[in-house]
Amino acid sequence: MKRILVVGGGTGGTIVANNLAHRLHEKLVKGEIEITVVDSSSLHVYQPAYLLIPFGIMHRNEAIRPERDLLAETIKFRQERVNKIDVNNRLVKTDSSSLQYDFLVLATGAQPDYSQVPGLEKGGYDFYTLENAYKLREAIGKFEGGRLVVAVTGIPFKCPTAPMEFAFLADSYYSKLGVRDKIELDYLYPLPRPFTIPNVAEQVQKLMDDRKIKTDLLFNVESVNPEKKEITSIEGETIKYDLAVLTPPHTGSEVVRVSGLTDKGGWIPTDRYTLHVKGYDDVYAIGDATDLPVSKAGSAADFQAAVVSTNIWDNINGFPPSLRYDGRVMCFIITAIGEATILLFDYEHPPSPPPPNFACYWYKLVYNRMYWTVTAKGLLPGFGV
Amino acid sequence: MSHEEEKVKVIDARGSYCPGPLMELIRTVKQSNIGDIIEVWSSDGGSQRDIPKWTEKAGHEFLGVIHEKGYDRIRVRKTR
Numbered sequence: 001m002k003r004i005l006v007v008g009g010g011t012g013g014t015i016v017a018n019n020l021a022h023r024l025h026e027k028l029v030k031g032e033i034e035i036t037v038v039d040s041s042s043l044h045v046y047q048p049a050y051l052l053i054p055f056g057i058m059h060r061n062e063a064i065r066p067e068r069d070l071l072a073e074t075i076k077f078r079q080e081r082v083n084k085i086d087v088n089n090r091l092v093k094t095d096s097s098s099l100q101y102d103f104l105v106l107a108t109g110a111q112p113d114y115s116q117v118p119g120l121e122k123g124g125y126d127f128y129t130l131e132n133a134y135k136l137r138e139a140i141g142k143f144e145g146g147r148l149v150v151a152v153t154g155i156p157f158k159c160p161t162a163p164m165e166f167a168f169l170a171d172s173y174y175s176k177l178g179v180r181d182k183i184e185l186d187y188l189y190p191l192p193r194p195f196t197i198p199n200v201a202e203q204v205q206k207l208m209d210d211r212k213i214k215t216d217l218l219f220n221v222e223s224v225n226p227e228k229k230e231i232t233s234i235e236g237e238t239i240k241y242d243l244a245v246l247t248p249p250h251t252g253s254e255v256v257r258v259s260g261l262t263d264k265g266g267w268i269p270t271d272r273y274t275l276h277v278k279g280y281d282d283v284y285a286i287g288d289a290t291d292l293p294v295s296k297a298g299s300a301a302d303f304q305a306a307v308v309s310t311n312i313w314d315n316i317n318g319f320p321p322s323l324r325y326d327g328r329v330m331c332f333i334i335t336a337i338g339e340a341t342i343l344l345f346d347y348e349h350p351p352s353p354p355p356p357n358f359a360c361y362w363y364k365l366v367y368n369r370m371y372w373t374v375t376a377k378g379l380l381p382g383f384g385v
Numbered sequence: 386m387s388h389e390e391e392k393v394k395v396i397d398a399r400g401s402y403c404p405g406p407l408m409e410l411i412r413t414v415k416q417s418n419i420g421d422i423i424e425v426w427s428s429d430g431g432s433q434r435d436i437p438k439w440t441e442k443a444g445h446e447f448l449g450v451i452h453e454k455g456y457d458r459i460r461v462r463k464t465r
């Protein structure tokens with residue numbers, strides 16, 4: 001019997017497991033294959049909802065499902081915390097068990113790490129956990145005017161478009177309420193342009209100028225002073241705020257670090273095409289946990305999941321691997337309530353987003369619902385492309 | 386660029402993509418002493434454009450670029 005073990009039942013891990021379960025259904029039923037997903041949480045969270053909760057566009061009940069209900073019945077689910085991954089002995093240790101594998105998929109994600117910036121957690125709000133998204137909802141609802149600062153305090157972080165989308169949504173939200181003129185919107189970003197990809201950054205800058213969102217670039221946050229409501233940069237500037245929405249720096253899961261599987265930044269060195277953990281043909285890494293030079297985005301995890309599940313299926317059935325990851329990512333950028341554009345790019349081709357439009361916004365909202373019934377179910381891995 | 390090699394802190398960021406090399410430089414400058422020279426090795430073309438801009442804004446000294454095969458060596462001195 002071949003054992004496929006997936007560590008992390010978030011977006012990437014769930015798609016890999018479900019897609020393999022569809023393709024290997026007969027072998028699973030006959031007991032020739034075993035697929036196990038391990039996650040410390042029994043709940044699966046659709047994290048893109050965190051950005052929309054503060055504006056009342058999505059709600060808690062649309063963001064969470066029991067992981068067991070999402071996984072195919074033939075998949076074993078263990079709600080256990082993984083403490084050690086021993087890739088030399090093909091052994092994964094959890095709180096309560098030792099699990100052996102023939103194929104291991106690491107999909108342990110990334111988490112906010114507030115400790116990297118003094119004052120960060122107390123000084124502002126963020127939308128990187130469900131609880132914080134609701135606190136932010138209350139704060140923006142009560143905000144009566146003054147300077148609203150949206151800042152990125154460390155790169156890389158989950159969903160590179162989310163902070164600027166927050167700024168656009170805030171502009172739109174307060175405009176609709178008729179109070180936009182009471183609010184100064186300020187966007188602080190570490191690079192000399194408001195987004196990593198230069199041609200997209202140009203369009204974003206223009207939109208921000210049009211919407212009177214001030215950009216302070218090359219602003220690398222050093223510390224936040226919650227009492228004085230000030231943000232200080234490594235470059236020596238200080239900015240005052242009345243309300244701050246701060247994207248925290250991120251780090252990989254502790255288990256991959258303590259297992260010696262990461263680089264010094266905490267990410268898993270991963271072959272950019274095969275998605276093997278470098279040096280191990282029986283171990284794959286996907287999604288936010290990797291050091292791949294692509295966005296930490298669910299769509300990237302989805303495209304990668306398609307490659308890994310296909311190549312594991314090939315191996316089990318005696319075929320050579322038939323897919324390579326080409327760096328593909330798909331991201332929406334919400335540019336207002338009711339308006340969005342879309343970025344589709346890969347290692348070789350930068351994105352060329354269409355002008356913001358209603359159709360993209362509508363598709364994004366529909367996709368948020370489709371995530372549960374199509375994407376996470378592994379029915380259309382890599383969006384079928 | 387005639388600085389003695391042993392005084393130069395080298396960050397090998399080859400293979401890392403924008404904004405990786407700049408972020409590594411900023412982290413290292415933060416942990417360095419005034420006067421230290423930091424040299425970033427970068428294979429990402431964007432570093433040549435972004436690093437001088439950051440150095441100027443942050444008030445450090447941009448010392449120049451040496452082009453090697455497949456990567457650049459970009460030098461900065463921490464001045465404050």
Ligand SMILES: Cc1cc2nc3c(=O)[nH]c(=O)nc-3n(C[C@H](O)[C@H](O)[C@H](O)COP(=O)(O)OP(=O)(O)OC[C@H]3O[C@@H](n4cnc5c(N)ncnc54)[C@H](O)[C@@H]3O)c2cc1C
Pocket residue numbers: 007008009010011012013038039040041046047048049050051080081082083107108109110127128158159162253254255286287288289296297298299300301330331332
């Ligand atoms: C505000 C916000 C907005 C976003 N918007 C978008 C968007 O519009 N489009 C998009 O494509 N992406 C978006 N994303 C990013 C997307 O949610 C992530 O990129 C995606 O979830 C990554 O999938 P993953 O499988 O790598 O990690 P995750 O989905 O985070 O899953 C990791 C799993 O590993 C588990 N785990 C970690 N360590 C252990 C351990 N030791 N033991 C057991 N289990 C463990 C965790 O419990 C978790 O379930 C957004 C994210 C945020 C926060």
